[in-house]
Amino acid sequence: xxxxxxxxxxxxxxxxxxxxxxxxxxxxxxxxxxxxxxxxxxxxxxxxxxxxxxxxxxxxxxxxxxxxxxxxxxxxxxxxxxxxxxxxxxxxxxxxxxxxxxxxxxxxxxxxxxxxxxxxxxxxxxxxxxxxxxxxxxxxxxxxxxxxxxxxxxxxxxxxxxxxxxxxxxxxxxxxxxxxxxxxxxxxxxxxxxxxxxxxxxxxxxxxxxxxxxxxxxxxxxxxxxxxxxxxxxxxxxxxxxxxxxxxxxxxxxxxxxxxxxxxxxxxxxxxxxxxxxxxxx
Amino acid sequence: xxxxxxxxxxxxxxxxxxxxxxxxxxxxxxxxxxxxxxxxxxxxxxxxxxxxxxxxxxxxxxxxxxxxxxxxxxxxxxxxxxxxxxxxxxxxxxxxxxxxxxxxxxxxxxxxxxxxxxxxxxxxxxxxxxxxxxxxxxxxxxxxxxxxxxxxxxxxxxxxxxxxxxxxxxxxxxxxxxxxxxxxxxxxxxxxxxxxxxxxxxxxxxxxxxxxxxxxxxxxxxxxxxxxxxx
Ligand SMILES: Nc1ncnc2c1ncn2[C@@H]1O[C@H](COP(=O)(O)OP(=O)(O)O)[C@@H](O)[C@H]1O
Ligand SMILES: [Mg+2]
Numbered sequence: 001x002x003x004x005x006x007x008x009x010x011x012x013x014x015x016x017x018x019x020x021x022x023x024x025x026x027x028x029x030x031x032x033x034x035x036x037x038x039x040x041x042x043x044x045x046x047x048x049x050x051x052x053x054x055x056x057x058x059x060x061x062x063x064x065x066x067x068x069x070x071x072x073x074x075x076x077x078x079x080x081x082x083x084x085x086x087x088x089x090x091x092x093x094x095x096x097x098x099x100x101x102x103x104x105x106x107x108x109x110x111x112x113x114x115x116x117x118x119x120x121x122x123x124x125x126x127x128x129x130x131x132x133x134x135x136x137x138x139x140x141x142x143x144x145x146x147x148x149x150x151x152x153x154x155x156x157x158x159x160x161x162x163x164x165x166x167x168x169x170x171x172x173x174x175x176x177x178x179x180x181x182x183x184x185x186x187x188x189x190x191x192x193x194x195x196x197x198x199x200x201x202x203x204x205x206x207x208x209x210x211x212x213x214x215x216x217x218x219x220x221x222x223x224x225x226x227x228x229x230x231x232x233x234x235x236x237x238x239x240x241x242x243x244x245x246x247x248x249x250x251x252x253x254x255x256x257x258x259x260x261x262x263x264x265x266x267x268x269x270x271x272x273x274x275x276x277x278x279x280x281x282x
Numbered sequence: 283x284x285x286x287x288x289x290x291x292x293x294x295x296x297x298x299x300x301x302x303x304x305x306x307x308x309x310x311x312x313x314x315x316x317x318x319x320x321x322x323x324x325x326x327x328x329x330x331x332x333x334x335x336x337x338x339x340x341x342x343x344x345x346x347x348x349x350x351x352x353x354x355x356x357x358x359x360x361x362x363x364x365x366x367x368x369x370x371x372x373x374x375x376x377x378x379x380x381x382x383x384x385x386x387x388x389x390x391x392x393x394x395x396x397x398x399x400x401x402x403x404x405x406x407x408x409x410x411x412x413x414x415x416x417x418x419x420x421x422x423x424x425x426x427x428x429x430x431x432x433x434x435x436x437x438x439x440x441x442x443x444x445x446x447x448x449x450x451x452x453x454x455x456x457x458x459x460x461x462x463x464x465x466x467x468x469x470x471x472x473x474x475x476x477x478x479x480x481x482x483x484x485x486x487x488x489x490x491x492x493x494x495x496x497x498x499x500x501x502x503x504x505x506x507x508x509x510x511x512x513x
Contacts (some may be wrong), residue, residue, distance in 0.1 A: 025385065052368060053363075053367075073285075074369035074370075074371065075369060075443060076371075077368060077369045078369045082367050084363070086360045086363075087360070088359050088360040088361045088363075088364065089361070089364075090294065090298060090359075090361055091359070092298055092301040092302060093294070093297060093298060093301070097294065097297055099293075100290075100293075100369065101290055101291070101293075101294045102364070103367040104286055104289075104290030104293075105287050105290050105291075105365070105369060106368060106369060107284075107286060107287075107369075107372050145364070209502070
């Protein structure tokens with residue numbers, strides 16, 4: 001499969017601040033790629049470089065086979081969808097009227113409106129005025145808007161931050177379905193659980209640099225201490241290295257019927273982030 | 283240029299206008315003034331400067347005022363970004379957004395002029411001048427709307443602009459000395475030039491109004507470039 005995003009040694013400076021530095025990564029077609037980092041890490045800036053809202057300071061950037069000179073063209077914009085941290089709807093208009101506008105701007109049939117509302121579980125709410133919607137419902141309409149034109153590539157900037165678990169679950173379900181239908185997703189988040197649940201690969205962004213990049217399971221394995229954590233019925237906590245030398249000791253505990261619980265050490269992405277950067281993900 | 287996209291924005295703005303009570307009063311203002319002045323005139327023809335006062339009020343309150351508020355609101359609420367990230371070009375967005383304003387401006391102006399007596403403006407030169415003058419106010423409104431960051435701030439700009447460019451004919455009644463600098467400056471303002479056009483019919487006045495319009499276009503362009511930079 002081809003690479004839909006290619007980023008090589010990209011740097012972005014604002015006057016004094018270097019928001020992004022030596023950023024390199026590729027995103028494959030059909031992937032959900034996550035950028036995980038605390039507030040101020042440079043996540044939003046990275047998306048804005050790819051949507052053409054900001055220009056890079058240095059490096060090479062290619063999205064959908066186009067270089068940044070083409071990012072302002074209609075043909076490029078028609079292929080990308082964006083849900084940013086401050087995307088907005090027209091408050092005085094209904095959900096339907098808002099989506100109608102975007103259907104027409106992207107020259108898609110109005111039948112798409114039902115399809116996208118269905119996908120974000122908002123079908124039946126078309127007539128509601130946007131100002132009367134809860135924050136979670138509004139976010140789901142914004143998500144529906146972001147892919148109403150069936151973009152090849154969808155940029156999402158912290159789509160579930162400050163949402164309750166119910167709405168977050170709705171959004172995650174919609175994103176998985178969209179991805180199954182072939183949409184490549186670039187997701188910014190500071191929620192390690194979200195990254196672990198949704199992403200095929202994640203990049204850890206800290207102070208404008210990528211610190212790690214891999215599949216969540218590979219990262220967990222890499223940063224695991226590779227030990228068995230055993231709790232016995234005597235409420236003893238044992239940590240035993242996962243090596244051939246220790247096989248007999250573990251087998252004996254099992255044979256004795258002493259093992260109440262046993263699991264391998266499995267750090268969360270948050271633990272790993274803390275381990276690498278010394279910073280919490282908030 | 284894509285007509286579907288322009289009409290989509292127009293439809294959206296039209297619906298939005300019918301739900302925005304804040305804007306409803308503005309197109310009525312020139313009509314109310316027209317009624318008021320024509321009562322004072324005792325059925326005689328109103329002087330040209332009164333007619334242009336109403337034109338100035340319509341263009342500054344409805345044309346510039348609407349554009350300002352609509353652009354500022356799109357920016358304040360960040361909906362403009364949704365439009366610029368769509369395939370719509372900035373020109374398409376501007377045209378789409380100007381259509382509601384254009385419609386309301388001319389509806390309001392024509393009613394007001396019918397009330398006052400449209401006679402003095404029924405000639406080709408006056409019509410051409412009025413159209414160029416319309417674009418001056420339209421671009422002035424777009425520029426200010428892009429320049430300010432909130433709808434609230436538009437009122438701060440609206441008042442001085444209304445007085446300078448809308449109520450220009452009133453300056454004469456402020457009792458400045460004959461030939462004073464202030465009067466000379468105001469004489470070059472677009473509405474003053476339109477009144478002169480009505481008096482002597484010289485194309486030079488249309489030329490000066492056109493220069494003002496070009497200035498307003500340049501101002502809008504600078505404001506547009508600025509909004510792109512600070513995103
Ligand atoms: N327009 C801007 N002008 C100056 N500095 C900026 C601008 N946008 C972002 N920054 C800075 O760049 C850094 C990264 O910001 P951002 O990309 O918003 O991070 P994140 O989205 O991960 O929270 C921050 O230090 C921020 O202050
Ligand atoms: Mg951000």
